[in-house]
Amino acid sequence: MTRVKVCGFTREVDLAAAVAAGVDAVGLIAGVTVETPREIGLADASRLAATVPPLVSTVLVTMPDDAGEARRRIERVRPDAVQLHGLDPADVAALADAPADVIAAVDPTDPDLDAYAGAADALLVDSIDDAGGGGTGETHDWERTREIVTSLDVPVILAGGLTPENVATAVERVDPFAVDVASGVEREGGVKDHDAVGRFVERATRARIAP
Numbered sequence: 001m002t003r004v005k006v007c008g009f010t011r012e013v014d015l016a017a018a019v020a021a022g023v024d025a026v027g028l029i030a031g032v033t034v035e036t037p038r039e040i041g042l043a044d045a046s047r048l049a050a051t052v053p054p055l056v057s058t059v060l061v062t063m064p065d066d067a068g069e070a071r072r073r074i075e076r077v078r079p080d081a082v083q084l085h086g087l088d089p090a091d092v093a094a095l096a097d098a099p100a101d102v103i104a105a106v107d108p109t110d111p112d113l114d115a116y117a118g119a120a121d122a123l124l125v126d127s128i129d130d131a132g133g134g135g136t137g138e139t140h141d142w143e144r145t146r147e148i149v150t151s152l153d154v155p156v157i158l159a160g161g162l163t164p165e166n167v168a169t170a171v172e173r174v175d176p177f178a179v180d181v182a183s184g185v186e187r188e189g190g191v192k193d194h195d196a197v198g199r200f201v202e203r204a205t206r207a208r209i210a211p
């Protein structure tokens with residue numbers, strides 16, 4: 001079954017609703033160099049992460065300058081995984097012994113995909129904007145992402161422009177390890193629509209993959 005990560009929580013009530021809806025992972029965005037209504041401080045990320053029950057993974061989404069800064073942020077928030085935007089493959093590899101799984105956020109056209117796949121525990125293939133951030137609400141070429149899923153030996157998380165309306169088709173076409181959504185389940189920036197989160201989880205996990 002396809003796993004589901006919902007990203008960009010700013011409020012405990014939304015986090016609890018997503019857990020009740022059955023998400024596998026929740027993303028907390030802190031320390032990014034782009035403007036986004038989903039950013040919170042590291043202290044709030046740590047506080048919110050502590051409210052998440054066992055068996056649901058917490059993911060710190062961050063844009064550090066280097067591996068050292070990433071490590072300090074991991075130690076501060078103590079997430080189960082860190083999702084890195086903007087670090088090169090060497091810095092990602094330098095975090096192999098960090099006390100968190102490492103997810104590298106990449107654009108499907110990135111020329112260094114092989115190096116990222118060798119350095120990270122998982123790839124988040126996203127519609128990355130010019131500044132290196134996510135949360136664009138834009139889909140990308142799913143055929144290309146399907147090729148990445150079949151050619152690389154690493155779990156691939158599909159992100160970018162997913163919604164309750166298109167997630168089943170995305171899962172059927174790409175067959176990713178997991179799907180990820182931020183803006184597609186919001187009623188306003190940084191505030192989740194609980195019904196939309198529930199529909200997203202239901203449709204992502206019920207989608208049929210062709211044998």
Ligand SMILES: O=C(O)c1ccccc1NCC(=O)[C@H](O)[C@H](O)COP(=O)(O)O
Pocket residue numbers: 006007008027029032034036037038061085126132133134135136137138159160161162180181182183184
């Ligand atoms: O969501 C953001 O605003 C964001 C900003 C900077 C770095 C990462 C960000 N999001 C990371 C995610 O994992 C999002 O869920 C992913 O980019 C998909 O976003 P969306 O297209 O809005 O579903």
